[in-house]
Amino acid sequence: MKNPKIIVIGNGMVGYKFCEKIKSKSPASHLIVFGEEPRRAYDRVHLSEYFNGKTAEDLSLSTENWYQENNIELFLNTRVTKIDRFDKTVSASNGLDYPYDILVFATGSGAFVPSIPGIEKEGVFVYRTLEDLDLIRDYAKTANTAAVIGGGLLGLEAAKALIDLGIKETSIVEFAPRLMPRQIDAAGSEMLKSKLGELRLKIHLNKNTTSIDGAEHITGLTFSDNTSIQIDMLVISAGIKPKDELAKACGIDIGARGGIIVDKNMQTNDPSIFAIGECALYEGMIYGLIAPGYEMAEVLASNLLDGKKAFTGFDMSTKLKLIGIDVASFGDNFITEPDCRTITFENKHKGIYKRINISNDGQYLLGGILIGDATAYNLLLQTSNNKMILSENPEDLILGNRDGNEGSSGAAITNLPDTALICSCEGVTKGDICSVVADGSCENIDDLKTCTKAGTGCGGCLPMVKDLMNDTLKSQGKYIRNVICEHFNYSRQELFDLIHIHELKSYDAVLDTLGKNDGCEVCKPLVSSLLASLWNEMILKKGNDVAQDSNDRFLANIQKGGSYSVVPRIPGGEITPEKLIVIGEVGKKYNLYTKITGGQRIDLFGAHLNDLPFIWEELIAAGFESGHAYGKGLRTVKSCVGSTWCRFGLHDSVSFAIRIEERYRGIRAPHKFKSAVSGCIRECAEAQSKDFGIIATEKGWNLYVCGNGGSKPQHAILLATDLDSDTCIKYIDRFLMFYIRTADPLTRTATWLNKMEGGIDYLRNVVVNDSLAMGVIWEQEMEKLISSYQCEWKEAVENPSIRRRFSHFVNAPEEKDPTIEFVEMRGQKRTTEWK
Amino acid sequence: MTESPNDWLAACRIEDAVENGGVCVKNGEDQIALFYFTRRNEWFATQNECPHRKQMALSRGMLGSLTDEPKIACPFHKKTFSLRTGECLNGDECAIKTYPVKVENGTVYIGTKANF
Structure with a gap:
């Protein structure tokens, strides 16, 4: 036809x-x-x-x-x-x-609506269309408690929606003895139930609702076991018709x-x-x-x-995040002994339950259930769908390899047949991916995405696509280079040297000379940081401003809600009463939240973009300068009060801290770095938790490097002992320049050292013994950076073309962003929560 | 995009826009992010709100490209969106609205009926 x-x-x-x-x-x-x-x-x-x-x-x-x-x-x-x-x-x-x-x-x-007496009462809803949702939203304004009939996928979604609407107490009522009866088993349901309980959801299983109570409005539910609950509203999600x-x-x-x-x-x-x-x-x-x-x-x-295709059923394996909890099931999830053998793993502490069903001969994976951690889902689904032969320790599939050798999951990927469907959104097989990598047409993940479309749908398969790519590259003996992004085919270190050799001064010049296309949010801040490390020019110089990450671009840290914070430098944590008063007055005048930071200075939060130049104008007039809290560079040099007041102090730690802070302020590095100086071995300044820390000894200073606080604390390691002040600074110059030149992007000194071949011995050889003969060059480079320092905020408030960018609306420059909101807390303001 | 009658808002002069960057344009209660992608010699306009955490921030983001697709990265969590279609390029955030832009006699106009 x-x-x-x-x-x-x-x-x-x-x-x-x-x-x-x-x-x-x-x-x-x-x-x-x-x-x-x-x-x-x-x-x-x-x-x-x-x-x-x-x-x-x-x-x-x-x-x-x-x-x-x-x-x-x-x-x-x-x-x-x-x-x-x-x-x-x-x-x-x-x-x-x-x-x-x-x-x-x-x-x-x-929605399937069971015929329960009272179902017609006000306050009873189904959860199916946007109109239903409008009705629920309106009614929820007057309700404190609610229940959902149905503990399946949709029922749990509905319960989540009720929590989001601010209902104080929500119950889930399920007829079956477990939650999500189509996807998970009793043990999985128990785990899910206890996780949901933490979210203040009450779960009633095995409950057959016999009546919906109340006069006109619903007031409660009665069950066949003669128990009942009191509720103000009910959402029915008992299945579909x-x-x-x-x-x-x-x-x-x-x-x-x-x-x-x-x-x-x-x-x-x-x-x-x-x-x-x-x-x-x-x-x-x-x-x-x-x-x-x-x-x-x-x-x-x-x-x-054109008439060719046929529907032959569909794999109902699913992986989803329900109210923040991973839930997945695949293959034959409910098959039980004696038709198979099951392996289960349960960790009540972390809320994880995993079950796999394997064939009686131990050869094949038939199906399984994952609660709380579904990271293995892709691999398990592949293993089951492709009927891959299992290893002799199939428990490794859910427990991971425990003998410390890598390779079990890698080996599993290698063993997948070429027909294995890796990206089910776009129908891309392992063969499709490996062949374009093997023939050299794709060498990075972006090329692969463009070329095969793998990972462009839900993105869930990307880790596996990446593993397959790296595996294939490795098997061909190719060196996997740590390139920056699709626009620069270089590592950070290579790019640093190339920019230096070509003497490039702007992001556009770097992109035109060394890169391709239009750049992105990965290479722009990275190149900007390299330019700053190399030439130390004002970072907002025309053209480079838009290549800065947001914090650098506006010389302030963007906070939740869209306001900014202001952090003036207070070297060594030493400040006069007059300057404290200025900070207080500025805080009052611009209605800012104030807090003492961990780095011995004062943070002022909640500034409108439009107010930043005015705030800084006042601070600069009082003798303050930028604290660079927004930049990847030196933050603070913390100090104890030292020998000027302390009866234990060996040297003047405050003076030395100020000297160091003023020496390295404003210098950009692969990541932020912090320092501290302690006046004696009691270590009140906590110098051993810093990127470089200095502790006074009877004879001079001990220099420690590559420490870190944060999420993975690491003590700094002793680099050199009993140094005089100038030698100490010479070593720090060399150490910092070596770090700036060679570290990967966004790598702190601790991680940089951890990855360094030869470790601290090699580093000591380079810095103290000058084994690379770079010492003099690095010291000169550092001198150049230091002599070109200028306060960025001073330049920004004085230069009209930079200053005019500190305004929210281009067509209403006087107006502030009206969407920024604050609430009161302990006599100060704070931002509202994420919407 | 089919050419249809639109309500054109005079947003700013060319020289008020930021080269290879964005500015925020007030449109009544609304905020529109206007981007002058000088490298590509193209203008784009989108909603200013990032749908991820509902922050009025896209105009302060970084421009870039994904293969040939021009994109904007939100300064908050680096969600990226196509400037052509508004589609989210690195996550499952919903798409942002895009608006047509035209330049006449040095003035930049935004068609305030979104393309969707």
Whole structure:
């Protein structure tokens, strides 16, 4: 039939996908769509995000004009009331009849509502459409307690939505003895239940609701075991019911428990009528997930146009994050002994449960369940789908390799057959990925994504794609270079030397000379940092400003909510009462939150972008300068009070700290770095937790390097002992220049040392014994950086072309961002939480 | 994009825009991020709010490209979005609105009916 008239009943996700597929294959197709909801098709999978601030438009799958642009007649708010199969027409609620050649049911499903006495009461809702959500949101304003009937996937989503709406106490009522009865087993359910309990969700299992109580409004539920709970509202999410009434009324075959019966071509018993999505029943099964629905749409669209594909069922393995908890099931998840052998792992402390089912001969993985940690999901799914032979220790699959040797998971990847489907969104196999890496057309992950489309859908397979790529490269004996990004085919160290040799001074010049395309958020701050380390020019010099990371660009740290913080330098933590008063007055005048930092200075939070130049103007006038809290460079040099006051102090630690802080202020490095000076071995300044730390001895100073606080604390290691002040500074110059030249991006000194071949002995040889004969050069380079120091904020407030960028609206420069909000706490202001 | 009548907002003069960067344009209660991608000689406009944490920040982000796709990275958590389609390029954030831009006699105009 040439260009048949196709009518689609239903404008849900699958109906929309079908239209999209038909139109992309044959733009001239004649399509009419009827939808009974008032809105265009929207993303029902992410329905609950409606309560997190997403609008109906955000959730919409298409743009307003999409149907028009593609010549599809769309009738919203319109039901099909009757189908005449003899005349091949449908009658719509607008009173008109429409002829069809092909009729597609994409009517989806409605909520299954059990017939419980009292179900008609006010305050009882279903969770299915945006209209349902609007009703729930309105009612929730007056409710304190709520329950959800149904502990499946949707029920848990609904419960999450109720928490988000501010309901104080939410219960989940499930008829079955466990949660998510289709996906997980009893032990998994127990684990999930205890995790959900931590979120103040009450779980009632094995509960058969016999009545919904209350006069007009719901006030509670009574169960068959004569227990009851008090609630203000109820959401029913007890399963889905295919919408098949219309099909049934015109004589289409319907399954005993509902659903329009279709064959592998999605065809019903009427050759002109088809069904796809949740209203379709294929081999006795309703597929209540989105992926098989889309597959049905694809099968039907291609069959109507060129006719080759067939639907042969769908892998219902799923991995999802439910209220922040990983839940996954794959393959035959419920098979039990004696038909298989199961291996389970349970860690109640961390809320992790894993179960795998293996064949009785121990050869194959049949299926499994993962709760709390689903990182192994991809590999397990592959192992099971591809019938890979298991090792003699299949428990390694969920416990990891415990003998300290790497390779078990790597080996598993290597053993995958070429046909293994790695990216199921785009249908990319292991063979597809490995062959483009092997023939040299792709050498990095971005090339791979472009070339194969792997990982461009949900992105869940990317770690595996990367492993496959590295494995293939390694097996070819290729050196895996740590290149910066798709725009620069160099490591940081290579780029440092190239910029130096070519004497490049701006980001654009570097990109034009050494890179390609337009750069990105990875290479821009990195190159900016290199330029600053090399030439120490004002970082906001025209053209380089937009290549700075946000904090450097506005010389302040952007905070939650969009305001900025102001941190003046207080070298060594020494400050006069006059200067303290200035900080206090500035804080009061601009309504700032003030806090003492860990680095012995004062942080002022909550400044509007527009106010920053005014604040700094006042601070600079009082003798302050930038503290570079926003930059990857020297933060603070902390000090104890030292020999000037302390009865134990050996040397003047404050003076030395100030000398050091003023020496290295403003210098940019691969990451921030911190220092401290202690006046004696009691170590009050905590110098051994710093990137370089100095402790006074009877004879001079001990210099420690590469310490770190933070998430992985590491003590600094003694580099040299009993140094006089100048020698100590000479060693620090060399140490810092060596670090600046050779460290990977965003690598602190501790990690840099940990990766260094030869470790501290090598470093000591380079710095103290000058084994690379670079000492003099580095000292000269450091002198150049120090002599070119200028306070960036001074330049910024004095230079009108830089200063005008500190304003929120380009077309209303005086106005501040009206969306920034603060609340009161302990007599000061703070930001509001993330929205 | 089909040419359709639009409400054109005079946002700023060319020289007020930031080369290879963004500025924020006030449109009544709304905020629009306007980008002058000088390297590509292209103008783009999107909503200023990053959908990830609902921060008014995209105009302060860094421009870049992913293969040939021009993109903007939010300064907060480096979510990136296509400047052409608004689609999120490194996560499952929902797409941002994009607006048409035209330049006439040195003034930059934004079509305030979004492209979607």
